[in-house]
Each structure stands twice: as C-alpha cells, then as structure tokens.
Amino acid sequence: MGVPVMEPIKVDSVRSDERDLKLGFRDLVISGLSKCKILDVERNVQKSTIKLIFECPLRGVGKYDIKGKILLLDIFGNDDFEIKGKVRMTVEIKTKLIEKKGNTYWKVTGFDYSYDLLDKVKIDLKNLYDGDEQRAKPMLAAIDGAGNDLVQEVGGGIITQLVGKIVDILKNVFHELPTKDLEIA
Numbered sequence: 001m002g003v004p005v006m007e008p009i010k011v012d013s014v015r016s017d018e019r020d021l022k023l024g025f026r027d028l029v030i031s032g033l034s035k036c037k038i039l040d041v042e043r044n045v046q047k048s049t050i051k052l053i054f055e056c057p058l059r060g061v062g063k064y065d066i067k068g069k070i071l072l073l074d075i076f077g078n079d080d081f082e083i084k085g086k087v088r089m090t091v092e093i094k095t096k097l098i099e100k101k102g103n104t105y106w107k108v109t110g111f112d113y114s115y116d117l118l119d120k121v122k123i124d125l126k127n128l129y130d131g132d133e134q135r136a137k138p139m140l141a142a143i144d145g146a147g148n149d150l151v152q153e154v155g156g157g158i159i160t161q162l163v164g165k166i167v168d169i170l171k172n173v174f175h176e177l178p179t180k181d182l183e184i185a
Helices: 135-147 146-155 157-178
Strands: 009-017 023-032 036-045 049-070 074-098 105-117 122-125
Touching: 009 157, 049 135, 074 135, 074 146, 074 157, 105 122, 105 146, 105 157, 122 135, 122 146, 135 146
Parallel strands: none
Antiparallel strands: 009 023, 023 049, 036 049, 049 074, 074 105, 074 122
16 A cells, blocks of 8 residues: 555654754654554544544654753763653644545645653763763753653654654555545444
C-alpha cells in the first residue's frame, strides 16, 4: 500500500534557535512508535475530521549541537545525545472526500496536534563543555530537573516532524483503502 516503515523514524535535522539558546539535532532516529497505544479514534462527519489520541514511549538518539544559556548558565556542546519519555498525542486530521475508480476515498488536507509529556523526560547530552565533566555535571543536573520544560520549549519542531510522518503514513493508507473499508456503519 506504499506505507513506509514506522519504526524507526529518521529525521535529518531540526533546529530550535531561540533568543538565548541555539539548539540543533541531526541524524535523529526516533523509536517507540511500534509500542504506541491508540486510546481513542473519533470521526466528525460534519467537520470532515478524524481525531486520534495515542500514547507512545519514545526514544530519540543522534547528534546535537548547543550554544547559549539554560537557566542563566552558559552551555555549549556538540556530540551524541539520547532523549527518552512517554508522550500522549492528539492529532486531528482534516479530510475531504474524493472519487476514484468508482470508490470514495479520504484525502488528507491538513492536521492539527497537541501533546502532553506523561513522565519525566530523560535527556543525556554527551561531551558538554568539550568533555569538561566538572562543568558538565551541574548543567546535566539542571537539565535533568528541567527536562520536561526544555522539551516543551524547544521540542516542538521534533514533535511536528514526528506527527507529520504519522500523517504521511495515514495519507498513504487513505489513498489505497476506500472509505467503505475504513468506516464502521
């Protein structure tokens, strides 16, 4: 059906350059989607939307670069990272009906999403301060204490790309399966 593999999802790069903090991730590999639990699926015929609510234990690994300030402290580094946490996502997919080969299909026209972090996010940045462990130790402790706030502040780009990949998969499914095979009468 032309559905790409969901596990793992690879993201070339994503940046979050804010006022006092420049942060980038590259060669990002996200796993955990195969362990997602769908909590709710709701279709609104009048609005032509499908809402999905699901929870996933996600893990991301790759390379990072950071320069700026976190909690008023200078930070810099460029090396490997790992981030882990459980997230609940709500995705509302906007659709329209199209006719093709005598069947009716859903075409995805857009999406909105929101997310909540369900547990404490673990963030591990290797080689902070060019490997100076004395300087890195208090910063890693501060990041550990504020991991969820950091994800909420700078993680939006990663979540947007992740949700976009999920929506792309659904686009392929909706393109191949007519609504009569997807709807419950």
